Amino acid sequence: MRWHLLALGAIVVLGAAAAFGLRDAVTLDLFFTLLLYAVLGQSWNWISGYAGNISFGHAIFFGCGAYASALCVTHGLSPWLAIPAGALVAALLALVTGFPTLALRGHYFSIATIAVAALVDAFVRTQPWLGRANGFELPIQSGWAALQFPDKGPYVLLALALFAIVQLATIALERSRLGYYLRALRANHAAAASVGIDERRWKLIAFAWSATMAAAAGVLYAQYTLFVDPPSTIALAISIDIALIGVVGGIGTLWGPAAGALVYVVLAKGVALRIGGTGKGYDLVIYGAIICLIAAWKPHGIVGTVVDALRRRRGAADIPPGATGTA
Amino acid sequence: MADAGVEALTTFEQLLAGGLLAGLVFALVAVGLTLVYGVMDVVNFAHGEFLMLAMYATLGLALVGIGPLVGLPLVAIALFLFGVVIYRVFIRRLLAGPPEATVFGTFGLLVLLQGLAQSLFTGDFQSVPHPPFQGTLRLGAVALSQATLVEGIGALVLTGALFAFVEYTETGRAMRAVAEDRVAATLMGIDVQRVNALAFGIGAACVGAAGALLMLSFPVFPTAGASFALTAFVVVALGGFGSIQGALVAALLVGMLEVLGGYYLAPELKMVPVYVAYLAIVLLRPQGLLGRR
Numbered sequence: 001m002r003w004h005l006l007a008l009g010a011i012v013v014l015g016a017a018a019a020f021g022l023r024d025a026v027t028l029d030l031f032f033t034l035l036l037y038a039v040l041g042q043s044w045n046w047i048s049g050y051a052g053n054i055s056f057g058h059a060i061f062f063g064c065g066a067y068a069s070a071l072c073v074t075h076g077l078s079p080w081l082a083i084p085a086g087a088l089v090a091a092l093l094a095l096v097t098g099f100p101t102l103a104l105r106g107h108y109f110s111i112a113t114i115a116v117a118a119l120v121d122a123f124v125r126t127q128p129w130l131g132r133a134n135g136f137e138l139p140i141q142s143g144w145a146a147l148q149f150p151d152k153g154p155y156v157l158l159a160l161a162l163f164a165i166v167q168l169a170t171i172a173l174e175r176s177r178l179g180y181y182l183r184a185l186r187a188n189h190a191a192a193a194s195v196g197i198d199e200r201r202w203k204l205i206a207f208a209w210s211a212t213m214a215a216a217a218g219v220l221y222a223q224y225t226l227f228v229d230p231p232s233t234i235a236l237a238i239s240i241d242i243a244l245i246g247v248v249g250g251i252g253t254l255w256g257p258a259a260g261a262l263v264y265v266v267l268a269k270g271v272a273l274r275i276g277g278t279g280k281g282y283d284l285v286i287y288g289a290i291i292c293l294i295a296a297w298k299p300h301g302i303v304g305t306v307v308d309a310l311r312r313r314r315g316a317a318d319i320p321p322g323a324t325g326t327a
Numbered sequence: 328m329a330d331a332g333v334e335a336l337t338t339f340e341q342l343l344a345g346g347l348l349a350g351l352v353f354a355l356v357a358v359g360l361t362l363v364y365g366v367m368d369v370v371n372f373a374h375g376e377f378l379m380l381a382m383y384a385t386l387g388l389a390l391v392g393i394g395p396l397v398g399l400p401l402v403a404i405a406l407f408l409f410g411v412v413i414y415r416v417f418i419r420r421l422l423a424g425p426p427e428a429t430v431f432g433t434f435g436l437l438v439l440l441q442g443l444a445q446s447l448f449t450g451d452f453q454s455v456p457h458p459p460f461q462g463t464l465r466l467g468a469v470a471l472s473q474a475t476l477v478e479g480i481g482a483l484v485l486t487g488a489l490f491a492f493v494e495y496t497e498t499g500r501a502m503r504a505v506a507e508d509r510v511a512a513t514l515m516g517i518d519v520q521r522v523n524a525l526a527f528g529i530g531a532a533c534v535g536a537a538g539a540l541l542m543l544s545f546p547v548f549p550t551a552g553a554s555f556a557l558t559a560f561v562v563v564a565l566g567g568f569g570s571i572q573g574a575l576v577a578a579l580l581v582g583m584l585e586v587l588g589g590y591y592l593a594p595e596l597k598m599v600p601v602y603v604a605y606l607a608i609v610l611l612r613p614q615g616l617l618g619r620r
Contacts, residue, residue, distance in 0.1 A: 054430065100610050107370055108609055111564040114557070115602035122599050133595075236557075240434070247431040281549070284442025291435025296417060299424030299432075 001171060004254060008167050012160060019156035026273070028152035032224065034265040035159035036217055041245035041257025042166050043213035048243065049252035050179060051206050052186030053102060054110045057117030058242045061211035063234035064090035065218020067124070070136035070228040079147040082219045090215035091208040093120075098207040102200060114236065121234050135229025138222065147223045155224050162220060163258075166213050170254055182206055183252070214242075248294055250301025259302040263290060337468045342586050344469050348479030350582020352537060355482040356555055357562040357574040358489055359533030365506040365569030366526040368426075369418060372433040375556025376440035377531050381406050381538025382547035383448060389455040395542045396459070396477075403535035410531025414524045422523075437553075444549035452546040460543060474544040481540045489533065490571060502526055506569060558585070558601070565605050567618020576616055580604070 015031070022028055040062060048054045068086030069079050101112040124130045141148045149155060173179040181202045184192040189199055222228045232238070241264070249260030268287035298305045360374050371377075381402050388398035413436070421432040460473035493499035504512040505522045513519055534552075545551065562581050566573025581601050589597030609615060 054427065101606075104609060104613055107568060108564055108613060108615070111560055112606060112609060115561070115605050118598055118602050122596050125595065126593075244431060244434060244438075247427055251427055281442040281445025284438050285446060286442075288435050288437070288439025288442050291431060292417065292439060295424070295428050295432030295435055296420040299421070299428035 001175070004167075004171055007255075008164060008171075012164050015160040016157060019153045019160065022153075025152055028156055030265055030270060031156050032152060032159050033269070034261050035156070035163045036221060037241070037245050037261035037264060038258040039159070039163050039166050039217045040214055040242045041249065041260050042170055043210045043217070044242045044246045045252065045257050046170070046173065046210035046213070047203070047207045048246060049256070050173065050186065051182040051203050052252075053203065053207075054243065055113040056110050056236070056239050056243055057113035057115075057120075058210075058214060059234050059236075059238035060117045060120045061090040061094065061214035062218040062221070062238065062242070063120070063124070063230075064093060064211070065215035065220075066222040066228045066233040067130060067136075067218075068215070069219045069222035070131070070138060071129075073138045073146075073222075074136055078145065079219065079223055080145075082222075083216055086215040086219050087212040090211035090218075094207040094211035095204055098204050099200070102203045102207065113239075117234065117236060117239055121230055121236075124230055124234065131229070133230060135227065135232075138226040138228070140226065147219075148226070155220070158220055162216055167254070167258075169209070169213070174254060178202060178205060186252070244291060248291055248301060250303035250305070250307070253301065253303040253307060256301050256303040263287075263302070338590075341469050342590050343583060344466075344471060345475070346583030346586035347579060348471070348475050348582070349586055350579035351479040351482040351486070352540065353555070353558055353562050353582050354575050354578035355486050355533055355537045355540075357559040357566070357578050358486055358571055359530035359537075360556075360559050361563045361566065361569055361571055361574045362489070362493070362502070362526055362533075363530040364563065365571070366502050367418075367422065367505075367523045369422070369429045369433070370560070370563075370568075371418075371527075371530065372430065372556075373436035373440060374530070374534060374559060375552030375554075376437050376444075377406060377410070377552070378534040378538045378541075378555055379444060379547065379549065379552035380409070380440065381535040382542055382545070382551055383444065384535075385539045385542040386453055386455060386547055389458075389542070394459060395455060395539050396481075399481075399536055399539035402539045403532045406535025406538075407528040407532040410528035411524050413531070414527035418527060419520065419523070441549050441553075448549065450549055452548045454546040455542050458543055472544070478540045478543055482537065485533070485536050486575065489529070490575075492529075493571065498522075498525065558598075561601060561605050565608060565615055567615030569619070570615070570617040573615060573617030 015035070018031060019028070022031075040058070043061070044055060044058045048058075065082065065086035068082040068089060072082040072085065073079050097116045101109055101116065104112055125133045138148075142150055144154075173182075181192070181197050184195075184197060185199055185202065193199055218233065221233070225232070245260035245264050246257055247260070248263050249258065250256030264287065267290060268283045271283070271286055294301065300308060356374070356378060360371060363369055363371050363374075384402045384405055385395050385398050388401065389395060393401070417432065417436070418429070421429045424432075458474065460477050462473050463470050464473050464476060493502060501512070501517045501522050502525070504515065504517055505519055505526075509519055512522075537555075538552075541555075558581060562577045563574055565581065566575070566577035581604075584600040584604055585597045588600040592599060612618075
């Protein structure tokens with residue numbers, strides 16, 4: 001754990017230095033996106049990695065935060081209020097939708113998350129107070145009270161703070177009763193139930209926390225782009241981006257989502273910027289090829305593979321590959 | 328008053344017929360998906376992208392003068408070979424990893440194929456020039472576009488053929504044996520890798536044929552297959568993963584719900600009744616309509 005905290009501290013120090021030192025808007029934008037996706041990936045990792053219920057609808061919780069932000073600001077309220085409000089709505093949404101669906105097994109759960117997310121998307125598109133399909137443009141303001149800044153530096157700082165909180169929470173999760181129960185349920189739900197672990201209760205708790213984190217990221221995103229509509233926040237494509245980041249890095253590992261976000265943002269987006277921009281599909285080709293290669297040759301994800309290698313070097317040869325952190 | 332009643336009934340019949348024909352096409356797409364799942368426990372998330380490739384292939388043939396219906400067997404064979412190759416070089420490797428490897432591996436394939444289509448063919452909508460079957464056909468009070476009718480009937484014939492193949496041929500029996508119990512099938516001398524490759528190829532051939540049919544009335548673009556595949560996933564889950572009969576029943580149900588939803592709610596809300604039905608059914612029967620627990 002000491003190493004995890006040291007690594008996190010180093011990232012925070014370097015990130016803060018970058019936020020204050022760098023002026024290049026493109027680089028800062030990549031940093032912000034990287035941190036935001038790392039938070040979203042970790043949020044997904046709680047329910048899909050540690051608990052093992054693969055969700056393809058996680059963007060609705062991100063959307064809760066983004067829409068809370070849009071509603072607060074357009075109604076003259078402080079965007080800071082959107083953080084607790086969005087988190088609360090997201091947690092409630094997770095409890096209400098998770099209660100019936102978390103008991104579904106495997107792909108039946110995954111398809112159910114797609115169905116729930118599509119219904120939420122359809123609901124938003126029919127509600128005038130949620131901006132229908134047009135969404136919201138947030139009025140331009142400035143300063144910490146309005147949670148809006150002319151430069152990208154403070155946004156990177158905020159994203160960094162959120163990332164640090166989420167990583168600390170996940171370190172705590174890994175050593176908590178909740179974390180052990182989730183991994184036990186994931187490894188064998190029947191065996192876990194037979195020793196008295198209440199599957200629905202513990203998975204609902206994890207789902208609610210997971211939704212809360214995604215909502216916080218949503219608030220930050222809305223304040224950053226100042227534009228919120230269904231395709232940019234709650235669409236299936238966003239949910240799939242989040243899930244892919246979770247698995248590419250290594251499902252059920254502490255640093256997996258950050259590694260997955262790094263692959264997505266730096267390799268896919270960064271490389272595409274250099275070789276001719278998006279819209280031509282090169283970014284998709286590169287990203288898709290990376291995912292295929294990882295799936296075929298390093299199926300435990302980047303971090304899962306590293307962790308396995310480290311464990312093996314320490315002599316724990318009896319642990320099968322992938323058992324560490326993922327089981 | 329009576330006229331209004333007759334009118335409403337005609338509209339309903341019209342919608343039902345449209346939904347049924349749409350459902351038959353979903354069935355052909357979904358049967359390929361559920362066959363692959365049944366045999367090797369893989370949900371091929373790139374299934375829709377295989378469909379998209381088939382649509383581009385049909386377009387390519389049409390541009391050199393081979394129409395969609397004549398091109399259909401060619402496209403189906405091409406997709407079969409493509410599926411077998413993808414299985415041999417990629418899917419087989421995924422099967423050796425943890426269960427989530429097949430999920431994100433096929434997702435990676437989805438992203439890769441969409442990206443390739445985008446860079447090779449641009450994002451433009453493209454249609455077959457001068458497609459056949461442009462008129463409408465009247466059956467009593469119901470008027471149907473000929474293209475939709477040909478698509479529906481074609482899909483029905485092909486789905487039936489696949490069903491007969493799985494049910495009555497030696498290879499089909501081997502597939503069902505592998506689906507039932509892989510280890511026992513191996514002990515009976517069945518080459519599981521060969522059966523897997525065949526099933527994956529046939530799954531791809533299903534969307535090969537579906538893609539050729541769909542080009543009669545739909546344009547192709549890099550994400551053209553995605554919406555069909557999404558519906559097919561719901562169909563397969565609703566029917567019960569791995570169940571071919573379940574997929575047929577669910578496909579017809581989904582086709583009708585979609586058409587009715589699109590008419591009575593709003594075109595952009597057409598999937599709402601489908602998802603509500605999925606959630607309602609799966610909460611009562613977690614294994615889908617005809618799935619095994």
